[in-house]
Amino acid sequence: MFDLTHANALFVEGKYQDAARAYLDGARDGDADASYNYAYCLRYGFGVPRDLEKAKSFFAFAREADNGEALYTLAVMHIHGEGVKKNYRKAYEYMRASAEKECIEAQLYLGMLYTTGAIFDPDIVGITKIPTRAPEY
Numbered sequence: 737m738f739d740l741t742h743a744n745a746l747f748v749e750g751k752y753q754d755a756a757r758a759y760l761d762g763a764r765d766g767d768a769d770a771s772y773n774y775a776y777c778l779r780y781g782f783g784v785p786r787d788l789e790k791a792k793s794f795f796a797f798a799r800e801a802d803n804g805e806a807l808y809t810l811a812v813m814h815i816h817g818e819g820v821k822k823n824y825r826k827a828y829e830y831m832r833a834s835a836e837k838e839c840i841e842a843q844l845y846l847g848m849l850y851t852t853g854a855i856f857d858p859d860i861v862g863i864t865k866i867p868t869r870a871p872e873y
Contacts, residue, residue, distance in 0.1 A: 737765075738758070738761055738762030738765050738767050738770055739758075740762065740767070740769055740773075742758065743755050743758035743759055743762065743770065743773065744773070746758060747773070747782070751783075752777065752782040752783030752784075753783040753784070754783070755773075755777070755782070755783055756774060756777040756782060756783035756784045757783075758770075759771075759773040759777060760774050762774075763794060763797065768797065768798045768799075768800050768801040768806070769798070769801060771794045771795075771797045771798040772794070772795065772798035772801060772805060774794050775791045775792075775793075775794030775795040775798060775809070776791075778790050778791035778794060779791040779795075779809075779818075779819075787819075788813070788818050788819025788820075789819045789820075790819075791813075792810065792813060792818075792819045792820055795809050795810050795813070796810065799830075799833075802837060803837060803838070803839060804833070804834035804835070804836070804837030804838060804839030804842060805834070805839055807830045807831075807833045807834035807837065807839065807842070808831065808834040808839045808841050808842045810827075810830045811827045811828070811834060811842065811845075812827075814826045814827035814830065815827045831845055831846055832846065
């Protein structure tokens with residue numbers, strides 16, 4: 737039976753190969769968190785050879801996790817073409833799904849895109865209605 741706490745402890749202790757093996761076992765058992773952590777190991781080469789294409793597959797499996805981190809990582813991989821072909825539309829879809837799962841990084845990223853008009857024309861009228869305060873010195 738997979739024990740996420742034990743696998744994470746192995747990783748923190750620097751026992752990356754053992755942690756990666758444990759994460760892979762958990763991923764094979766259907767654990768989304770284990771899949772995410774194994775994908776992380778693959779993406780950065782912790783305890784296993786770096787393999788972005790394989791990492792993408794494990795992140796894709798982990799996208800069902802509640803926190804949206806796997807979706808955010810998939811978006812970033814599509815933005816930069818890491819293990820996948822650059823695809824900004826797909827990146828946006830993953831980023832949006834991640835933000836809906838309350839991933840703060842995705843929410844901030846989308847907020848910056850909308851505010852700067854990188855996706856759509858910014859809503860200048862709406863932006864000017866955001867309440868602000870004068871700085872206090």
